[in-house]
Amino acid sequence: MTSRLDWIQQELDGLKEAGLYNHIRTLSSPQGAWLVVDGKRVLNFCSNNYLGLANDPRMVDAARKIVDKYGVGPAAVRSIAGxxxxHLELERRMAxxxxxxxxxxxxxxxCANLATVPVLVGKEDVIFSDELNHASIIDGSRLSGAKIIRFAHANPADLEAQINAAKGSYRRALAITDGVFSMDGDVAPLDKIYEVTSKHDVMLMVDDAHGEGVLGAGGRGIVDHFHLHGKVDVEIGTLSKAFGVVGGVVAGSPLIVEWLQQRGRPFLFSSAATPPDVAACIAAIDILEGSTELVDRLWENTRYFKAEMKNLGFDTGHSTTPITPIMLGEAPLAHEFSRELYNEGIFAMALGFPTVPRGKARIRVMISAAHSRDDLDKGLEIFARVGRKLSVIH
Known part of the structure; x- marks a missing residue:
């Protein structure tokens, strides 16, 4: 008898045959430079834990103390009793x-992207979106109902051409770009994009998920990096990467924040972030405001690892950030490379279509301040061994 769900099995079988099936590994240790993955201790080149804060004792202590005071959950949405x-202290501190x-x-x-885009534009409006923007921007844009016009990646000239071509066809316009692009590790030319949007009276929104805690003075992000304070209408941030916890933030105009409180659907219809998460996020701000040590170490590790990988003959793409793609081409090779790395003691996952375009599969190495020089040297040694075994380098 044919099941109405047989098509799902066929799709899954197709992914496996094409080498695109994602085998999800399981961790049984805290985040850090080393992890226990599927029962094996391995060097971690996979997590977004840029500053090593996910298991920092100061963060753990902040969360533990607040559990005793507030419990573990808010039990309500923000707009009713949550x-x-x-939450207000975190928002003041983030601002x-x-x-x-x-x-x-x-x-x-x-959730920050899903909340923000639909409250800024609707069916009579237009969104100009970088062609490599994150899935959450794409989904938020679709939810808005606005017309979506893509512009060439990190190309302000094409953005302006698209704005000029669309003139007269919309009520409001919003340009959106990632700050740091998570797959390639390149940085949006936000200063040049701002020149275009300000010239044409287009709202500007940047998703700084991979720039927060990484770019700018002491990790203050891409707007600080380009000295654009007061010029970018909306900054989206995440607290789950460099901050090491979980959560999102929308920063900018008080008007936009107030409007989100009234109409942002994830704010209105999904329970608030938990007290220990919020307390840990506040602790992360304390750490970043107190010293640039972790951000400095992150960049020192990044420069060293990238230079040595290039010396070995690996193609690290166009990255200018701690995100270090090891370009391999086809997904089956990337998955085989990832398996070999794991067997040798490195956790670094393969990324293929649809996460990245066909023919641009890679291993994405995520450098952290938690890595010691010995960790990086160990990783380089294993990458070299696997690269030669699979004829990626000579």
């Missing part, structure tokens, strides 16, 4: 850290 003084007038926190960076 807004705690902790100060980012150098903006106001901020609002949400459950994740993904």
């Amino acid at each position: 807004t705690m003084d902790l 100060k850290f980012k150098g903006v007038e106001a901020a609002i926190s949400l459950q994740s960076g993904f």
